[in-house]
Amino acid sequence: MAKTKASIPQGTRDFSAEVVRKRNYIFNTIKNVFELYGFAPLETPAMENLETLMGKYGEEGDKLIFKILNNGLDNAAKQEQIKNDFEKVLAGKNTSGITERALRYDLTIPFARYVAMNHGQLTFPFKRYQIQPVWRADRPQRGRYREFYQCDADVVGSKSLLNEVELVNIYATVFNKLGIDVEIKINSRKILAALAELCGGSDKMVDITVAIDKLDKIGIDKVKEELTQRGLQQNQITNIEQYLQIGGTNEEKLVAIKTLFANVETGKQGIEEIEYVLNGQWSTVNGQLAIDFTLARGLNYYTGIIFEIKAQGVQMGSIGGGGRYDDLTGLFGVPDIPGVGISFGVDRIYDVMEELKLFPEAISGGTKILFFNLGEAERKAAFTLMQQLRNKNIACEIYPEQTKFDKQFKYADKKQIRYALIIGSKELAENNCVLKNLQSGEQTILSHNELLTYPF
RNA sequence: GAGGGCAUAGCUCAGUUGGUUAGAGCGACAGUUUGUGGCACUGUAGGUCGUGGGUUCGAAACCCAUUGCUCUCCCCA
Numbered sequence: 001m002a003k004t005k006a007s008i009p010q011g012t013r014d015f016s017a018e019v020v021r022k023r024n025y026i027f028n029t030i031k032n033v034f035e036l037y038g039f040a041p042l043e044t045p046a047m048e049n050l051e052t053l054m055g056k057y058g059e060e061g062d063k064l065i066f067k068i069l070n071n072g073l074d075n076a077a078k079q080e081q082i083k084n085d086f087e088k089v090l091a092g093k094n095t096s097g098i099t100e101r102a103l104r105y106d107l108t109i110p111f112a113r114y115v116a117m118n119h120g121q122l123t124f125p126f127k128r129y130q131i132q133p134v135w136r137a138d139r140p141q142r143g144r145y146r147e148f149y150q151c152d153a154d155v156v157g158s159k160s161l162l163n164e165v166e167l168v169n170i171y172a173t174v175f176n177k178l179g180i181d182v183e184i185k186i187n188s189r190k191i192l193a194a195l196a197e198l199c200g201g202s203d204k205m206v207d208i209t210v211a212i213d214k215l216d217k218i219g220i221d222k223v224k225e226e227l228t229q230r231g232l233q234q235n236q237i238t239n240i241e242q243y244l245q246i247g248g249t250n251e252e253k254l255v256a257i258k259t260l261f262a263n264v265e266t267g268k269q270g271i272e273e274i275e276y277v278l279n280g281q282w283s284t285v286n287g288q289l290a291i292d293f294t295l296a297r298g299l300n301y302y303t304g305i306i307f308e309i310k311a312q313g314v315q316m317g318s319i320g321g322g323g324r325y326d327d328l329t330g331l332f333g334v335p336d337i338p339g340v341g342i343s344f345g346v347d348r349i350y351d352v353m354e355e356l357k358l359f360p361e362a363i364s365g366g367t368k369i370l371f372f373n374l375g376e377a378e379r380k381a382a383f384t385l386m387q388q389l390r391n392k393n394i395a396c397e398i399y400p401e402q403t404k405f406d407k408q409f410k411y412a413d414k415k416q417i418r419y420a421l422i423i424g425s426k427e428l429a430e431n432n433c434v435l436k437n438l439q440s441g442e443q444t445i446l447s448h449n450e451l452l453t454y455p456f
Numbered sequence: 457g458a459g460g461g462c463a464u465a466g467c468u469c470a471g472u473u474g475g476u477u478a479g480a481g482c483g484a485c486a487g488u489u490u491g492u493g494g495c496a497c498u499g500u501a502g503g504u505c506g507u508g509g510g511u512u513c514g515a516a517a518c519c520c521a522u523u524g525c526u527c528u529c530c531c532c533a
Contacts, residue, residue, distance in 0.1 A: 007524085010525080060530080063531095064532085106533090140525095141528075148533065149533090150533065297532095318532080321532090403490095406490095409493030409494080412493075422491080
């Protein structure tokens with residue numbers, strides 16, 4: 001067989017032991033908080049039917065879905081049909097004749113699909129969390145991968161804004177535990193809708209939000225330019241400029257927006273929502289929640305409050321986001337199940353923590369004791385002791401080859417193993433063992449019983 | 457989808473206006489050292505200079521193409 005050059009697909013990564021341990025530290029922190037708030041786990045398949053995903057993430061999103069080529073395309077009997085189907089693909093259409101499955105793009109849509117499929121069996125309000133990889137055919141760059149993990153928590157079957165309050169508290173708790181200084185940006189799609197209404201063009205909502213979302217990146221003048229390009233009239237742009245000039249504290253922003261939307265019913269609703277969440281923070285959130293009227297997020301399915309997480313002191317895209325959607329399951333034929341959810345982007349959180357050096361010194365794991373291999377009879381005695389320690393839940397390993405001390409010590413060093421346990425001919429004869437702390441260099445002679453009760 | 461940058465040993469990188477047999481540090485392996493590691497010293501192995509073509513007496517270097525990686529924009533976690 002021809003030799004294959006060892007490589008992995010663009011935007012994917014292997015994770016070494018050290019990295020996996022750090023990632024697990026993040027996963028466990030998030031998972032424990034989810035559990036603490038009453039969310040139950042769910043896992044869905046890596047692949048979904050293509051039609052489940054298509055059209056749910058906007059035009060850009062559709063392009064970024066990883067599609068899976070059907071098997072059996074070389075079937076001679078179906079060649080005509082397959083050629084016809086492929087013509088459709090060349091014309092930019094999807095066809096089940098060529099591809100009918102795709103890799104999961106996010107966790108929210110598969111969850112909505114799951115709820116729609118199982119709504120008869122579920123107890124509402126239904127609270128689930130999900131920690132799994134997703135795939136996007138994006139071009140990789142800093143903080144952007146083609147395979148990455150999301151950690152989602154969603155509540156469906158409840159319209160209560162108390163859910164939003166809980167989710168904000170989950171965000172604050174998790175980032176507190178991880179030691180990341182974040183800003184939790186909050187806005188409401190209703191406020192964005194109201195702005196479009198105020199500008200006399202609800203149909204222009206997408207154009208407006210896409211443009212104003214870029215305010216902090218490109219500045220007010222460029223935003224106005226883009227609005228003009230997108231067909232907004234001068235008086236409408238003036239309105240939008242007024243809206244964008246709203247600043248100050250959360251309270252000041254609310255006063256200003258109330259004036260602006262005094263006669264816009266949708267806007268008033270949005271303001272009430274934000275006020276409710278702001279007032280419902282309780283003690284967990286201190287000053288991290290910030291109103292950002294330019295926050296837009298994906299325009300696909302959000303209908304109420306929306307969130308986005310920005311890490312402070314580091315150049316990185318959002319490390320989390322979420323919001324309320326009125327009718328996600330409606331896309332799958334089951335109407336009237338409203339929901340709200342949040343997502344953590346673990347890979348970016350990892351990058352942020354690495355850059356700011358926020359990982360704790362000792363993320364536990366790995367072998368605690370290395371048993372030296374110093375001969376056949378010695379090895380047997382060591383092995384028996386080792387198994388007894390393993391039964392006590394202490395991670396041990398024995399050097400598989402009988403070789404000189406030097407080599408076994410170096411192995412322990414490389415793996416950062418804390419203790420070496422030595423049974424040579426002398427210890428074998430005296431029926432004891434030598435335990436050496438490899439950090440301090442101290443070593444003590446212990447009886448077998450003393451070793452088994454040693455406070456590691 | 458658009459546009460930059462980079463590609464030399466396992467890793468990080470030198471390599472002069474194009475000129476003999478392409479180097480260093482780290483790592484690996486062996487030895488000094490068959491009952492005590494981290495240090496030190498000595499030695500050994502390891503390179504189609506990403507790939508293909510071109511220019512030239514001569515290319516790691518210059519030109520073209522190609523692939524991979526990386527970064528920015530779009531968009532996103």
